[in-house]
Amino acid sequence: MANRLKSKKSQKPAADKKLKPEKESQVTVKQLVKDERTHKITGAVFLLLAIFLFIAFTSYLFTWKEDQDKVFHGASILLPSSNVKVSNLLGNLGALVSHEFFFKGFGLASYFFCSIFFIIGVNLLFARRIFSISRNLRYVLAGLLFFSVAAAFVTHGMDFPWGGAVGDMISDWLTRFLGWIGTAALLLVAGLAYIIWRFNPVFHVPSLPKKEQAAAPVPVPEPVEPEKPAPKEKGKKGAKLFVDESFNNGKGNVLKEDGGIVAIAPPLEEEPHIEFTVTEREGSGEAPFDPDPILAEAEEEDDIDEEPGEEPPPPLKMPPIPPLAKTPGDLQLEIKTAPEPPAEPEAAGEESLIPENMPDYEPTLDLRDYKYPGLELLEAHGSEKIVQDPSELEANKNQIINTLKNYDISISKISATVGPTVTLYEIVPAAGVRISRIKNLEDDIALSLAALGIRIIAPIPGKGTIGIEVPNVKKTVVSMRTLLSSDKFQHSNFNLPIAIGKKIDNENFIVDLSSMPHLLMAGATGQGKSVGLNAILVSLLYKKHPSQLKLVLVDPKKVELSIYRTIEKHFLAKLPGEEEAIITDTKKVVHTLNALCIEMDNRYDLLKEANARNIKEYNEKFIKRRLNPQKGHQYLPFIVLVVDEFADLIMTAGKEIEMPIARLAQLARAVGIHLIIATQRPSVNIITGTIKANFPARIGFKVSSKIDSRTILDAGGADQLIGKGDMLISYNGEITRLQCAFVDTPEVEAITQFIGRQRGYPESYKLPEYVDEKEMEAKDFDLGDRDPLFEEAARLIVVNQLGSTSLIQRKMKLGYNRAGRLMDQLEAAGVVGPGQGSKPRDVLIKTEHELEHYLNP
Structure with a gap:
């Protein structure tokens, strides 16, 4: 035993050496204030108060x-040396506080102060919103003022x-201002208004007895059974289900039915439960309308409502309305139609040139x-089914409700x-909530959801929701490929259909570029x-024939639109004489x-010559062979101008770019020329404003400010x-x-190669x-009519390798006009x-020897 004890004692110090000193955790003031225990202690203090x-x-x-003469000494009765004794149950402090609230307040x-401290204490102690502090605070402030003035007015002189x-x-001032009768009337109306505001009582109007005129007894209406909930419609996915909660401060609603008043029992004192449902649209909602399922569902509902064994009531038959008898004084209205005007003759010289029974002109011949490109050239990127996470939806819903509840904003529906x-x-x-309050909480909701890109639409156009x-x-x-x-795209009758992307409800967004008309x-x-x-x-390439559409592609970056070079013909x-169709x-x-x-x-x-207002009317007349090609008429294809980086063009050319763009945007819509302009710097x-x-149609991807x-x-x-394609x-x-729909570069390349391998037009x-005009002025000079100083100016430019008009002015001492003409x-x-x-x-001739050879060949 002794040896064992010694061994234990010898092991003890070794164990003590391995122990590490405990670290004291640092508690900040912010953490202390947010601590749940702090809230509970504060709530207990408020309840005690x-x-x-x-x-x-x-x-x-x-x-x-007994205590009135003693409390007039003020706070001195609270000192330890004071020998004043009062009769209040809570001693000197209770007597002094009561005197301040009652006599001077x-x-x-003053009992309203007890209620507000009690409400705050209960909410903090139980860590939940049992009472609404803001609403009760309004009631307390209004009641404090009203009951104080009313009590002083009624007990005047006591x-x-x-x-x-x-x-x-306040009572003395009102009495001097309105008199006794006016003050009494004002206080009576104010008291009634406070009771209605606070309790919302129901006022019953007694029914007056009716005189007995009808011999037949008045039938007593049978009690109406509550309607059964309608059965859910089968085959419908994503139907929205809203649950409407009443926020009536604990009082029952009043509904009017058939002239009577039915009181509904108030709900229990607990948090309103808001049912949350999810809507997901599988397809794009473009299937043609079929009334048969709706009629079948209506018949099923009728069969459910009818009791078994009971024949349905016969349909009501209205008696035929007899024709009105003609009286001698009746006036007969005689309707005369104007004769049809004769068909307008075609323009002179056209009708004689068009053979009869000639088929319509077909531009695609x-x-x-x-062959139009097929869908197999496009890839299906990932699964088209929307990934739905129920836990994420439920968490976001709860965060939104709690964030709004923290700011005393209650809602009645959510989906x-x-x-x-x-x-x-x-x-x-809920009723009475301002939309601006929710709109101002955009950053708070984004903070609570910890998400980037929160956007509040208040209200949604066409709906009564936010x-x-x-x-x-x-x-x-x-x-x-999906779009x-x-x-909607395959059977669209748009002039220039474009598929941009999908909406939030999974519906395809396909519009007509010709109706925009510019983007x-x-x-x-x-x-x-x-x-x-x-x-x-x-x-556009998937829907239009080469004879119906022409593209003008402007690509200052030189690499974005170069993939379309293969479909040039x-x-x-x-422009005539240009080698590259992609303009850089x-x-x-x-x-x-x-x-x-x-x-x-043009x-x-x-x-104007064809008497047509737009390109659609003109082409229809040309297809019907009502226009003479020998007079310059031809089938006009749509022209779409695409500018990839507009800011670079404006910075380099300025007004030379802005003026024609403004002209085209103002006038080119009717003749089938449409613009698509993209820029990084809006x-x-x-x-510009022009x-x-x-x-009018604009697309905004993510911008910086x-x-x-x-x-x-x-x-x-x-x-x-x-x-990543998120756009407005x-x-x-x-x-x-x-x-935005995603189409990868290899997909576009496959489409353009498929079109480029086919037979095209001889030229673009x-x-x-x-x-x-400026270039023509420079090229119109007669080489024999040169300025006498031409050779000297040429040598000066070549020697200095600087093509500057100011250099000619300084070195040759000439005026600006002559120096400009020399240049x-x-x-x-x-x-x-x-x-x-x-x-x-730029100086194109580099040496004096080349210049001499050029001047004296």
């Missing part, structure tokens, strides 16, 4: 005479301060073997519509602009835009998007959130030739290149 005031006030009612109405000093002061990337939570606020858009954790890719295979796109780098342009162009249009040079962009303006003017001349100096006024969002959409929200489109006066569509002659002779704005011209 309420009980203390109640006992002190009640004791003061009986001991105020509100009198008997010794006990029933209304307190505040009540006496030029490429009769053209969720799950979209590809965003879920829309629709809520209906929408809260919350991004999904698992996002679904919207593939282009193009839908019935403005903006968004930061990498947010989906180029993918959006590809989606629009692919939609099918769909692209370019700024100077050629200016020429192309001006050529489009010339094309627009088309308007054709429409600033006011890039997208351009914005003629682009609210200012950019307002510039492109005239509304905020684009800065709250989550990127302003169309027909509504802003809709979409997930030629735009009218545009000649720049134009040098450009026409090929010594210097064209002007580059404020930059010097």
